[in-house]
Amino acid sequence: MPQFDPSSFSSQIFWLIVMFVVLYLLMSKIALPRIAEVLEERQDKIDDDLAKAEKLKSEAEQVLAEYEKAIADARSSAAAALKDASAEMAAQAAKREEAFGAELAVKISEAEGRIATARNEALQNLTVVATEVTAAATDRLIGAKLDEATVRKAVDDAMGDAS
Amino acid sequence: MAAGEKHSPLDQFKITALSDEPTMLGGFDISFTNSSAAMLVTVLAVTSFLVFSMRGRALIPGRWQSCAEICYEIVANMLRDNVGSEGRKYFPFIFSIFMFVLFGNLIGLIPGSFTFTSHVIVTFVMASVIFIGVTAIGFARHGLGYCRMFFPHGAPLWTAVILVPIELVSYLSRPLSLSVRLFANMVVGHVLLKVIAGFVIALGFFGIVPLAFLVGITALEFLVAALQAYIFTILTCIYLHDAIHMH
Numbered sequence A: 001m002p003q004f005d006p007s008s009f010s011s012q013i014f015w016l017i018v019m020f021v022v023l024y025l026l027m028s029k030i031a032l033p034r035i036a037e038v039l040e041e042r043q044d045k046i047d048d049d050l051a052k053a054e055k056l057k058s059e060a061e062q063v064l065a066e067y068e069k070a071i072a073d074a075r076s077s078a079a080a081a082l083k084d085a086s087a088e089m090a091a092q093a094a095k096r097e098e099a100f101g102a103e104l105a106v107k108i109s110e111a112e113g114r115i116a117t118a119r120n121e122a123l124q125n126l127t128v129v130a131t132e133v134t135a136a137a138t139d140r141l142i143g144a145k146l147d148e149a150t151v152r153k154a155v156d157d158a159m160g161d162a163s
Numbered sequence B: 001m002a003a004g005e006k007h008s009p010l011d012q013f014k015i016t017a018l019s020d021e022p023t024m025l026g027g028f029d030i031s032f033t034n035s036s037a038a039m040l041v042t043v044l045a046v047t048s049f050l051v052f053s054m055r056g057r058a059l060i061p062g063r064w065q066s067c068a069e070i071c072y073e074i075v076a077n078m079l080r081d082n083v084g085s086e087g088r089k090y091f092p093f094i095f096s097i098f099m100f101v102l103f104g105n106l107i108g109l110i111p112g113s114f115t116f117t118s119h120v121i122v123t124f125v126m127a128s129v130i131f132i133g134v135t136a137i138g139f140a141r142h143g144l145g146y147c148r149m150f151f152p153h154g155a156p157l158w159t160a161v162i163l164v165p166i167e168l169v170s171y172l173s174r175p176l177s178l179s180v181r182l183f184a185n186m187v188v189g190h191v192l193l194k195v196i197a198g199f200v201i202a203l204g205f206f207g208i209v210p211l212a213f214l215v216g217i218t219a220l221e222f223l224v225a226a227l228q229a230y231i232f233t234i235l236t237c238i239y240l241h242d243a244i245h246m247h
Helices: A006-142 A150-161 B034-053 B063-082 B083-107 B122-151 B157-172 B173-204 B206-246
Strands: none
Touching: A006 A150, A006 B034, A006 B083, A006 B122, B034 B063, B034 B083, B063 B083, B063 B206, B083 B122, B083 B173, B083 B206, B122 B157, B122 B173, B122 B206, B157 B173, B157 B206, B173 B206
16 A cells, blocks of 8 residues: 555655645634634624614613604693693682672672562552542542541551451 | 556555656665655645635625635634643644645545555654654653553553553554544555445446445545544644643
8 A cells, every 4th residue: 555655755745844834824823713703804894783772672672662742741731731621610600600790690680679669559559549539439439528537547458367 | 546557545645756767865766756846735735725715804804704714713723622722832733733734635536646545654753753752752751750641540550561561552552543544444445445446338339327436436536535634633632731730
């Protein structure tokens, strides 16, 4: 086998060492740093992108929280305004009702006064008419000419009983 | 290789100088041979593969760049899993070993080319350099405490008589097993390919049967080429682990 022929050993060892040293230098000085750089760059880019995404996500979450807070604020202020308005309206209504009630009471008492006056007047007239009718009746039936005062008194007595 | 005169399946391993006159250096023959040429091609192929495929420096890698990055990551992960973060500074060396053996094996599969990893002296020199380097790292990190490697932790003291020689032999046989594994796999694969290729011609029309077989074997040899490079590298990592962390 040519593998065990020692005459070629020196040349093989020499060139092996030369070639391997050359390869080692090429790898360690040129090839590997380039690959490492590219891989590192990619890793950095990925990390960077992930960090950016994380940042954007937290920003979006913050905005969402702010938005929700604004909504809640608006809701609560709307509810407060609604409550205020309804209280005000209720107060106004009560006040108006009261005023109207007072006016109505005044009108009622006025009307009652008028009714009483009218009634008294009517009664007055009635008394006069009754007196005249009574005087005329007594004159026609029994021919007694009674004086006006007596008739009046009698009518008043009768009406006082009636009323 | 099979046509014409009689060829031995071992002829493919013959070392021939590319120059007529042998080049001498300090009494040693250092002629540039077909083996040296294969090594040179391997170095050029590895370097141009890595440099040209990474030229785009794309954020999203293309096919070639992916291949280069996969090679890088296979070795980086192997080193990290087996040695840990202390192995970081040996990465260029381990990576060079992996690419050198892998491309040496693969280029050797091109018909008519030469497989320098099929020479035991080449694999033995690589394994010895690894062995000596790893042992040096072990003694540098642990001092004489590195000798505890040869005696398992917690075993009764008297068993040292048996265990220390066993451990010593197993430790010292590492470069041998590392180099012979790679060399033997390469030799056997290539001899098998040539022997079966001989049948293809000899059987005439029925040569189609060994030809089909040859296709399968060639595919298997590609697997072996990659696998042996991987095994050679991972064993180097394991030895490095032993040197750095002891058992």
